[in-house]
Amino acid sequence: MKGHEIQTCEALLIKKTPIGESDILATLFTRESGKIKAIAKGATSSRKRFGGGFELFAVLKIEIGATRSGGKILQNSVVSSSFRRVAENMGVFLKANCLIDFIDAAFPEEQIPNETVFNEAVKALSAMNAGDGICAMFGFQTAVLESLGYSVDLSRCGECGGQTFENGHLIFPSGVFLCGSCARKSEGKPARKISRTVEAGRGAALRDVNCLNAFFQYQTGAVLKSAKVLENMLSG
Ligand SMILES: [Zn+2]
The missing domain is CATH 2.40.50.140 (Nucleic acid-binding proteins)
Incomplete structure (x- = not known):
C-alpha cells in the first residue's frame, strides 16, 4: 500500500x-x-x-x-x-469473547484475507446477538480449524463409518471422530468427548464448543484464556 x-x-x-x-x-x-x-x-x-x-x-x-x-x-x-445484545447475557458474552480470542490466536498479522472465516465470525456474532448462537460458534470454529489445515470430520465414525454420536470422541491430533464403541477400543489416545448433537441441548452443545477449543489449543499450542472460563461454565 x-x-x-x-x-x-x-x-x-x-x-x-x-x-x-x-x-x-x-x-x-x-x-x-x-x-x-x-x-x-x-x-x-x-x-x-x-x-x-x-x-x-x-x-x-x-x-x-x-x-x-x-x-x-x-x-x-x-x-x-x-451486536450489542451480546453483552446483555453473561453466557453469550463469554462465548463472544472466546470467538474474538480464537481469531486473535489463530491468525498472525498481515495474513492473507480469509473471507470464509470472516463471514462465519459475523454469522456467529449475529446468532449470539439473537440468542445463544452456540451452533454458529461451532461452525465458526470448524471453519477456522479447516483454514489452518486441522479439519475435523464429524460426519461419521472414522473407524467403523457409523453415525452414532452418543459417547463419540474426537481424537487428538488426527481430528478423527470415533463413535462410542470404537472410542472405547482406542482408550489411552488423547481424546475429548464430543456429542455433535449441537441442536440437542445447551450442555451438549457447549461441550462441543469446548472440545474444539481444546483441539485448537492442542494443535497450535495457543492458550485461550476465555476457553478456560467456558470450561468452568460447563463444570460449574
Ligand atoms: Zn465406530
Missing part, C-alpha cells in the same frame, strides 16, 4: 490499546486484509472520525491509510452493524 492510498475495509475489533493521551492502537480482523494493527490518532477525542467505532462485537466500516514508515493509520471507523 502506497502512502496516499486509502483502503476501505469491513472489520471486527479484536482489541484496542491506548497510546499516550489520545491515540489508540487497534487490532482488527478485516474481510479484505486479514488481521491488521493500525493506529488511530486522536481516537479518544474525535467523535467525528470514530463515533462509536471502537465497539467490540460489531462490524465496523473502516478506512486505512499508511504512514511514511509503512505502518497503518486508522483514518476513521463507524459501526455498520452492531
Whole structure:
C-alpha cells in the first residue's frame, strides 16, 4: 500500500490499546486484509472520525491509510452493524469473547484475507446477538480449524463409518471422530468427548464448543484464556 492510498475495509475489533493521551492502537480482523494493527490518532477525542467505532462485537466500516514508515493509520471507523445484545447475557458474552480470542490466536498479522472465516465470525456474532448462537460458534470454529489445515470430520465414525454420536470422541491430533464403541477400543489416545448433537441441548452443545477449543489449543499450542472460563461454565 502506497502512502496516499486509502483502503476501505469491513472489520471486527479484536482489541484496542491506548497510546499516550489520545491515540489508540487497534487490532482488527478485516474481510479484505486479514488481521491488521493500525493506529488511530486522536481516537479518544474525535467523535467525528470514530463515533462509536471502537465497539467490540460489531462490524465496523473502516478506512486505512499508511504512514511514511509503512505502518497503518486508522483514518476513521463507524459501526455498520452492531451486536450489542451480546453483552446483555453473561453466557453469550463469554462465548463472544472466546470467538474474538480464537481469531486473535489463530491468525498472525498481515495474513492473507480469509473471507470464509470472516463471514462465519459475523454469522456467529449475529446468532449470539439473537440468542445463544452456540451452533454458529461451532461452525465458526470448524471453519477456522479447516483454514489452518486441522479439519475435523464429524460426519461419521472414522473407524467403523457409523453415525452414532452418543459417547463419540474426537481424537487428538488426527481430528478423527470415533463413535462410542470404537472410542472405547482406542482408550489411552488423547481424546475429548464430543456429542455433535449441537441442536440437542445447551450442555451438549457447549461441550462441543469446548472440545474444539481444546483441539485448537492442542494443535497450535495457543492458550485461550476465555476457553478456560467456558470450561468452568460447563463444570460449574
Ligand atoms: Zn465406530
